[in-house]
Amino acid sequence: METENHTSVTSFILSGMSDIPEYQITLFLVFLTLYLLNLLGNIVMMALIVTDPKLKTPMYFFLCNLSFVDMCFTSVTVPKLLADFLSKSKIISYPGCMAQMYFFLAICVNECFLLSIMAYDRYVAICNPLHYVMVMNRMLCSVMVTGCWTISQLHSLLHTLLMSQLSFCRSNIIDHFFCDLPPLLKLSCSDIFTNELVIFIEGAVIGTGTFLCIIISYICIFSTILGIQSAEGRHKAFSTCSSHLIVVSLFFGSAFFTYYRTSSSYNQNKNQLVTVMYTIITPMLNPFIYSLRNNEVKGALKRAIGRRIRHVQKM
Structure with missing residues (x-):
């Protein structure tokens, strides 16, 4: 049998x-608003964490990195989606698709x-607070x-190289808003078969592995919190990790739904709704979840606004 090359689809x-x-137009405005937010x-x-001296801790160092990753997350897919909303041509080149x-x-x-890593950081902070500074040092x-x-x-x-070896000769219409x-x-x-096998095996190692790390960290955290005598102490300890739990639930729940299925069970409408959740909605909500539920971030924001007001008054 003659093997067809992927170049049959350019x-x-x-x-x-x-x-x-x-x-x-409606969808364009909705997604543009989400992207700008x-x-x-x-x-x-990121600006608050970089400029405020009180936020120079490992937790906020990781949160700053998470904010940068969240911006990149949506920037990979949303600009092309916005352009497609305003264009009759929804074409993306083969190299562009692989790059995306x-x-x-x-x-x-x-x-x-x-x-x-952020779950581990909370584990050390709550379960081993006396050694937190030593364990979570700048080098680590x-x-x-x-x-x-x-x-x-x-x-x-690895996945891109495996994908580049496949032939695409059936159709060039992707039932999605980006190349996934x-x-x-x-x-x-x-x-x-090899591609799906790698997805499941590597998914078990990376996706499930990181998720289990989070679960184990929070089992230890909750055990420690329950051992705290005062209700105020328990509430304070739990409040430091509640924002992270919300973000983890939104991200991993929707991501597992998307990737822990074979291509034969892929459903366009369901998959797109779930993908929008963890690629657009969750990255947009993350900074607001952390800021609204974190007194230190709210304090840093008030100080930044105060400095800006004083600067304007001096002009």
């Missing part, structure tokens, strides 16, 4: 949400690792963040 059409003509919230969060998939997967895995924090970026790039490179693994595998006319 570009893809992103149907996704941009194939509903009567709602194009994402940029605004995360930029403000590469960066998306890298950032997604990076977020998994960052959330697990830098090494962990560097490790996040390195492993995520290798993970993404499940919809691309569905289009392939090659044997995708």
Whole structure:
């Protein structure tokens, strides 16, 4: 049998949400608003952490990195989606599609690792507070963040190389609003057993591994919190990790739903709604969840506004 090469498809059409003509402008405005809120919230969060001396702790160092990752997360997919809402042509080139998939997967895995590291940070802070400064030193924090970026790039490179070996000769219409693994595998006319096997095995190692790390950390945290005698002390300890729990639940819940299925069970409408949750909604909500439920961040924001007001008054 003659093997067809992937060059039979030189570009893809992103149907996704941009194939509903009567709602194009409305959807454009909605997603533009979400994207701008994402940029605004995360930029403000990073600026506060970088400039406020009281936020120079490991927890906020990781949160600053998370805000940067969240901005990148939406910037990989939303600008192209916005352009498609205003254009009759929804085409993305084959190299552009592979590049979008590469960066998306890298950032997604990076977020998994960052959330697990932040859970470990809360574990050390609550369960071993006397040694927190010694354990979570600057060197360890830098090494962990560097490790996040390195492993995520290798993970993404592996999937991109495997995807580049497939043939796409059935159709070039992607039932999604960006290039992702499940919809691309569905289009392939090659044997995708290896790709799906790697997704499940690596997903168990990275996705499930980081999630279990978070679960184990919080089991230890809750055990310690329950052992605190005063109700005020328990509330204070729990409040330091409640924001992180909300973010973890939103991100991992929707991500697992998307990737822990075979391509044959892929459903366009359900998948797009869930993907919007963890690629657009959650990154937008993260800075607001952390700021609204964190007195230190709210205090830093008030100090920043106060400095700005005093600066304007002096002019």
